Amino acid sequence: MTTKRKAELVVPVEDENDLLRITPLGAGREVGRSCILLQYKGKTVMLDCGLHAGHEGINSLPFLDEVDPATVDLLLVTHFHIDHAAAVPYYLEKTTFKGRTFMTRPTKGVFRWLATDYIRVTNTSNSESTALYSEADLVNAHAKIEEIDVHQQIEIGGIKFTAYNAGHVLGAAMFLIEIAGVKVLYTGDYSREEDRHLVPAENPGVPVSVLITESTYGLHNHEPRVDREKAFMKQVRDVVRRRGCCLLPVTALGRTQELLLILEEYWRRYINELENVPIFFISALGKTGTRLYKQYVMDMSRRIQRQLSKTGQNPFDFRYIKTRTGASEVPETGPCVVLATPGMLQSGVSRKLLERWAPRPENGLIITGYSVEGTLAREINNSMDDIPALSGGRIPRRIAVTNISFSAHVDGAQNCAFIDEIRAPFVILVHGEENAMMRLRANIVDKYKGSDYEVAVHAPRNAQAIELHFHGEKIARVMGGLATKVPGQGDYAAGVLVEKDFNYTLVDVADLHEFANIAPVVVEQQQHVPYSSSFSLLRLHLEQMFGALPLTTEKSNSGETNILRVYDAVDVSHSSWKTHVEVEWEGNVMNDMAADSVVAVIFNTESCPASVK
Ligand SMILES: [Zn+2]
Ligand SMILES: [Zn+2]
Structure with missing residues (x-):
């Protein structure tokens, strides 16, 4: 394998969690073994997992050891071509990956056969087999792959993703991925020309923060x-x-x-x-x-x-x-x-x-x-x-x-037009040979210099991470009882802030069950503290510490029970016939602290010379 390069482009940030990291594990300044890693807010998405036609065996794999497979949440596969999908059975069956894998229905259907053919060809063209997986691995992996329809949005653990038509080949999809409000569009291989059988690639029509686009033809333009x-x-x-x-x-x-x-x-x-x-x-x-x-x-x-x-x-x-x-x-x-x-x-x-x-x-x-x-x-x-x-x-x-090219990839003009339509502040070029990619990058940078479209264009090498900083601005929706009154300028809203999959809601405790599906429960705390001296001594020490305390007295056959209430929250019960004091309170941060000091006073009283006397 070629030597790997470490991240060179580092943006200084206050919060690591606000960094979106995009790393090509394949298709970085090359065509073949497409595999792009997206990491943000603790979520990891892998885009495509292909093999390089120009290499053999494990050398044809993307740089998969750059990420612990067990940490990858999701694998999205754009289309069935070998350079985008052929390493999927390897990743699903030969590594510790345990996330979920999605592709469109036609991609899944065709991929099954192309991968079988890949195994057959690899096994027959070499005296020593260099196939990375067996037919049995393929069958197992294929059963795990889930289907996504074009225009369907799926959400898994806070990662939303939608498939769009990409043209190119039957079933080819682009993916729009959204994590914590940041939207990334990955084109895969795409074509915007209407041909005899495919729907051309479409613009999702939503603001996109990062566009990861193929650049196979660089600036070269096709004839009509x-x-x-x-x-x-x-x-x-x-x-x-x-x-x-x-x-x-x-x-x-x-x-x-x-x-x-x-x-x-x-x-x-x-x-x-x-x-x-x-x-x-x-x-x-x-x-x-x-x-x-x-x-x-x-x-x-x-x-x-x-x-x-x-x-x-x-x-x-x-x-x-x-x-x-x-x-x-x-x-x-x-x-x-x-x-x-x-x-x-x-x-x-x-x-x-x-x-x-x-x-x-x-x-x-x-x-x-x-x-x-x-x-x-x-x-x-x-x-x-x-x-x-x-x-x-x-x-x-x-x-x-x-x-005469019929390979349905966008040409230079079509790619530039799409970049112009999407207007993402960050564009990442993949799936292109270095020279073609560099010419395209220079062209885009030149074109928008000094214009109202501020765009940063990156063309990372394999295993080189591009780190982009997004503000961790959080917006919480106020719901339930808290939302009955229109707030005025400078008003504060206080309640419980609930976070689920990067969505925030502010609700009153009473509304927790209805709006956040959380049932509030009360934790009753009780503690027995050994104590053998008199009630009057205990009362003296507690009142020295907490001031005058309300007293309730209960009588029973066994004797008398005196209950002192501290801070209107912690009950201290002393029964004349028991060798311990019972401390009871409703658990929460404030009450727990009060109970702690009460217990400390009881211990102190029990061990002080006056009580021994
Ligand atoms: Zn392709
Ligand atoms: Zn490709």
Whole structure:
């Protein structure tokens, strides 16, 4: 693992409890293993728990040892991508974490399969397994995950959180987290463009104190979606027209389903021309993916739901796309279109087909997803003469390479527009490569310098805590009997201040039960103090200390009982036939102190020379 850095940005504060601490345990100046820690007022929330595709085994985990898992109250997972969710089973089953975990229903449904695939791929691609958990761990963890609906607010132990649409992929959510009045919005991966099947990311429309946003594309701007689609289809058509094979390396689930919708629509429209050009979608999870997408149509955009109700046919029931687990049916020569996993050409079917088709110029490769640094999908371009073969050696490259991004992340302009809309005084950038992130940060700082929007932008590294100070200003609501009169300027209200989950109410003791669900009880205290001298001596000593005391005398068969009352609160009973004095009072701070001094006087009287005589 790389060396960890300690917090460098420290704001001087009077009260530790007013510090909001935000620490990326992953996705700090990198893309991959998203995991952001939020700590405030003794509460700890973890946002996402993903794995880094560029590392293996425990090195792919976020810096989880920066926090004691037993202290994490809540884990919120934005979407099913490996870099946001794949470490969840590890955290739930292999650590002492005992908090609660939430994700949306589609995220939970799809995640189950993606994680199974992660275990399968990790176990088969290495001679020594580097999988961080087993299928059994996944099953156990999956059963513990709870679901949250979009726009649903849940409160757990004073932490309120709400899920909002994030676009990006099916089920992707942003989370608005509120602790003690401080609101933090975490975007996860998000997209504000309307595509064929998703609801774009939304603005929660409430004042936000801290915005934690992705910055994958930095300041880079995408071309408009319509232009990208046109360019994409033109490229596909050019390849098949010259009877080439068109290869699209894709992930099994997510943006791929959008590409499938585009291709299906295009084939339907131009069926005369394309009738004999097969489209294959090759992935171990292909069929499962289609089934899941059909199942969650109601969690998608209105457009796709309208399509379903109008035609009665599920838009993910593809007519022209053949979904297969292996490449055996793929023809040796074109024309054909093949979408194959994995998306970054690391290994597997997409890599095998690339190596097969790379030498011929009529073939085409279209990279549509975001490719991590160091992968072939990131490196390959039209000026490379050859590419590395997995079996060793080099293969000549004449295949035409095109990059058309369909990875639904906001671009620079969209991210800046969202930051401008939210207007949070603090913006924290995560999920971006360092250079892209730094350019975005400089741009935001420059843009608002001297304007009425004062914003501090941070781009912390992994394990570097950003500490933000929020005033611990407390507002208490006055309720019940205390609230019957409108207070005037300078009036005081006195009652019992009740705190529950960072909400304060001021009520009269008599109203405690009704407004705070607290039943007031009286504690009767009684103490027996050994005493063998006369009542008159006791009375003398007590009155010397407390002044004249009211006396009540009760007579019974056994003898006489004299009761002295001290401060109108503590009763001291002396019975002629007993060898102790009984002290009784109603327990509270004042009475307890009075009773203490009474007991001290009795001890004193019992041990003084006069009583011995
Ligand atoms: Zn994602
Ligand atoms: Zn991501």
